[in-house]
Amino acid sequence: MHAIEIRALSKDYAVGFWKKKLRPALKSLDLTVETGEAFGFLGPNGAGKTTTLKLLMGIIFPTSGSATILGKDYLDPEIKRKIGFLPEQPYFYDYLSAPELLDYYARLSGVPATTRKQRIGDLLARVGLSDVGSKQLRKFSKGMLQRVGIAQAIIHDPEVIFLDEPMSGLDPVGRHEVRELIQNLKDEGKTIFFSTHILSDAEALCDRVAVVYKGELRGVGVVNDFRSSVAEKTEVIWLGANALSSVKDLLAEPHVTGETVRGTMQSADLDRLLERLRQQHARLISVTPIHRTLEDYFLAKTREEEKESVSS
């Protein structure tokens, strides 16, 4: 059984004064996410990531298509006991304290009264907020709110967790903390579906990723496949600027700082370059293979699309 299965899900928004014109926000999305998988949903702002999540949460209704979560229709209220959701830049009832907010959400999710208090205490400790007491949320920093957001998403111990841009707007420390929390959830065997435009987060956390652009799915795959599926390049650094002239034909954009030279090249030419450097008595400092990153793949996909739309 798939954790999430999305079939031909589409959403058009009616725009204009008379609402007669349709603007497609999501075009026939097909996607499956396996149980226990951390799945990254990537795309630039406005690509359709949040629309997809809002559809899956029943906040908006699809124009066509369907989806199942843990084998049941995604709108089934019973399935909502098993899912958690953190919206993008969440805003919570700021007149409540963190324990009050979690208690409210726990009651809405059907967490029994007997376990509620214990669970809230454990969760606040887990997200590093055990000392906030009765402080109202309006006095919380953005990072603290995001941690409350994650706590509310998992207060009822869901099996599948949806996170919309969980790291956006956070400082490096906040991002690191949230990343660790997600990693822990993944280690516990939860299925995590998270949207992001920060590719390093996806690379660090996800088993598989999907790239959406302008409402359309552009590719799905294992993160490692995206990284290694293209010709690799190699970065070489050596001491001895006078050797540069003998290898200039092999290097792309060499940078010279004093006697230190740094340049990238096709990996296939590496032997020839090293041979020539040896002949010139240059002192090798490092040879680093450069794998294509997820970001390269992502940029290539979006640029491809832009070129297509310009030529057509």
Add this chain to the structure above:
Amino acid sequence: MTSRLSAITWNTFREAVRDRVLYNLVLFVLLLVASAPLFSQISIGLEKLMLVNVGLTSISLFGVIIAIFLGIGMVSKEIEKKTLYTILSRPVRRWEFIAGKYLGLLLTLVVNAALMTVGFYAALLIFVHSLGRADALLLVAVYFIVLQFMMMVALTLLFSTFSSPIFSAIFAFALFVIGTFGEDLKNFAAMSQGATKWLATGAAYVLPNFASLNVIGQVAHEQGVSAHLVFFNTVYALLYSVAITAAAVLIFERRNLK
């Protein structure tokens, strides 16, 4: 279901209390305390009549104003601030959200009216120095005011499901004013003919009729209120509130929350 409904109801009430809505009670007390000496200067006999009129009218007006100002943002504010996202992603049905909000706001108004009523009776005791059996009649007027709140909350909540707070406030206030002259609309319908009669009769049924819920003048003159009127007003307010809340649910069930 009950747990979710009571959670939303309680949270709505808590929000109103923490937003210092009950501070209006201070204003109410000040109004009574400041106006009572003026009444005593008019006439001994009229003092109580004035106090009852001012007290009960204030309970009604303060409540209606709170109903409008809180009700218009009940749903639209939750959509705008996206707090609804974390509610609807849980096993909460949309109708439960609307019903919980309705009950929460009504609870706020009932608690507010109850506290005002206590203050009002205290004022009667202080300024008129006696409370007779006839004064229990005043509670019927308060009960009718609560019935009026039931209808107003339903109306403001309905507007909040599809309109912006400003337009909702305008619609709700306009309906309150029209409803206050509900009996006049009925009389106009009875006197009209042809299409006008049909239109006026239709409007009289669709628009709220708050006039029949206003017995303040009657109880101020210590005239009784018939059991018949109590029964029909109760049924009317219940049916009207349920119908309007059902309309709010129907709209909200279909709404895409952008």
